[in-house]
Amino acid sequence: MKTKLFTLVALLLTGVTALSAQTGKTLVAYFSWSGNTQYVAQQIARQTGGTLFRIEPAKSYPTDYKPCTEVAKTEKETDARPAIKNRVADWDSYDTIFIGCPVWWWTAPMIINTFAESYDFRGKTVVPFCTYASAYRDETLAKIVALTPDAKHLKGYGAVNRDTKGLTQWLREIKMIK
Numbered sequence: 697m698k699t700k701l702f703t704l705v706a707l708l709l710t711g712v713t714a715l716s717a718q719t720g721k722t723l724v725a726y727f728s729w730s731g732n733t734q735y736v737a738q739q740i741a742r743q744t745g746g747t748l749f750r751i752e753p754a755k756s757y758p759t760d761y762k763p764c765t766e767v768a769k770t771e772k773e774t775d776a777r778p779a780i781k782n783r784v785a786d787w788d789s790y791d792t793i794f795i796g797c798p799v800w801w802w803t804a805p806m807i808i809n810t811f812a813e814s815y816d817f818r819g820k821t822v823v824p825f826c827t828y829a830s831a832y833r834d835e836t837l838a839k840i841v842a843l844t845p846d847a848k849h850l851k852g853y854g855a856v857n858r859d860t861k862g863l864t865q866w867l868r869e870i871k872m873i874k
């Protein structure tokens with residue numbers, strides 16, 4: 697009887713551990729200036745059950761396009777680390793971190809460097825995504841991977857502006873949804 701009880705408890709414990717490994721928490725962290733990346737992040741969060749985290753610059757970017765491109769260009773040229781005003785609560789509780797941003801000047805905005813350097817990615821799985829008008833999707837996804845060398849990585853995704861064609865298929869392919 698005792699042996700049977702022991703076996704039952706052991707089986708239950710194994711089951712619970714296996715279940716929690718599969719259902720680890722997901723964070724969908726993103727930076728968005730004009731809303732496209734936010735839209736894609738919301739779709740990812742809705743489908744995966746992930747928690748959204750909007751990366752908020754301490755100093756807002758200009759709301760007009762041209763001045764914004766100029767600030768972004770200077771930040772890139774000076775290897776800046778624009779400050780972030782908010783912080784992820786319960787960082788340790790997340791296993792999988794989606795990181796998303798627009799393509800700015802052929803790559804990820806410098807605020808993504810700040811974000812990546814602000815947290816410990818050991819033991820995490822990072823999934824990069826981006827939105828763009830026409831080009832430099834792969835370079836941007838590769839930069840997010842390069843900025844998080846301590847993490848494991850899954851295949852990334854890029855949307856032209858808000859066109860989320862293929863998003864569900866991608867989430868299935870990387871086994872984030874069934």
Ligand SMILES: Cc1cc2nc3c(=O)[nH]c(=O)nc-3n(C[C@H](O)[C@H](O)[C@H](O)COP(=O)(O)O)c2cc1C
Pocket residue numbers: 727728729730731732733734761764765766768769797798799800801802803827828829830831832856857858
């Ligand atoms: C500063 C700046 C630089 C940009 N550079 C590129 C670029 O190199 N390649 C590209 O395809 N789109 C570029 N774009 C367009 C944005 O990547 C695209 O509109 C994106 O979807 C915007 O995302 P958001 O609405 O989340 O800010 C740039 C936009 C801005 C504001």
